[in-house]
Each structure stands twice: as structure tokens, then as C-alpha cells.
Amino acid sequence: QQQVKQSPQSLIVQKGGISIINCAYENTAFDYFPWYQQFPGKGPALLIAIRPDVSEKKEGRFTISFNKSAKQFSLHIMDSQPGDSATYFCAADAGSARQLTFGSGTQLTVLP
């Protein structure tokens, strides 16, 4: 049972553009929503995370938008750079269990 649905599967953006990746969840017990970045041959690295008590969180070029009523959240990468080319995963956790449910991933390619 896929509890976190992620789209698109792949995304190609020009350098300087905005990359947007979307996720939707089903389990209303989820209360922690991180985004991870993964390069080939590496483990996932935490980018940014949000809790449902805020609708937006920004860290540098990365912003999470969160819509609790729609059970959706998204990652925006501003001024995308070729070095941002990687696979991005959304995830969710409930009650600080630290047992993440991941989306299926989005392969981002930023063209120079």
C-alpha cells in the first residue's frame, strides 16, 4: 500500500528555473514531512522538513509548501542549478517514530 504518492517521476528544468515536485499522503497520522536528496551511489540526505502547523518553510533555495486539508505537500527549488540534478524523495512519519514512508522519487535534471 503506497501511502505517499509522488509526482512527477522525472523532471527536466533549465538552469535558473523553478523545479516543483509534489506529494500526496493518505495517513492523517503523519505529522512530519521531510524531503531527501539522493545522488547516484549515495544515501539520501535531508534537505528540508516541515510539520503540519505551518503552511510553508523556506531554507535557501528550497521551499516546502504544505496543504493539510488537501493532504498534499510540495518542494520548490528556486534558481535550479546543474548541481541540483539528483533524485528527490518526499517522506512522511507519524508520532516521531522515525519510521519513514517514502514516495517513489523524482529524478531531476537541470540543464546548463
Place this chain on the structure above:
Amino acid sequence: ETGVTQSPTHLIKTRGQQVTLRCSSQSGHNTVSWYQQALGQGPQFIFQYYREEENGRGNFPPRFSGLQFPNYSSELNVNALELDDSALYLCASSPGTFTDTQYFGPGTRLTVL
């Protein structure tokens, strides 16, 4: 800040064999979670250890087992390997208190022939 290490980096086994994967968590982290990442997919939660006790398990059969040691390092054991067990196995550690952040290691790539 990460400091999770895993060994070995790569491993090739044949169907029916047993395998042990190892993880050294970041200093001070008492919670270790293991994930399986099949090619082209997101990681799937296998189980978690907190202070040497299993503290949650995902939808994996009992032939997937683990241990956590007093220094909080951990092992993942898989018996009776199947072809579908071929994947990247990730270990993630967390301080266990005041933060939900998990820090992932680089993973062990297991190939079952």
C-alpha cells in the same frame, strides 16, 4: 551532519545464502533504522532498533532480522536470500530525542544471483 558508515559497500550472493550487513551509527545516536531501496524506487522501512530492542517493523518477512549492540552499531541479517532481495540497503541513525531527523549511510548494494 552525517557520520553513518556501512559495510560492505557491495556484496554478491547466490539464492538461498545468508548475508549480514553492518552499520555504525553516528556518535550518540541510539536509534537505528534499516531500509531497503530497490532500483528506481523509494526506500522501504524494514525495522528499527532503539537501545538494543526492536522498536517497529515494516512489511518484511521474519528472514529479515537484526541486532543492535551496546555501542549502538547494528546488523541486518537476511536468511534464505531471494532474487528480489537485490537492492540497496540503507541504515539511518537518529539521536532519538528532540528530533525526527534521520541521517542515512551510503548503503550496501546487495546483488543476489
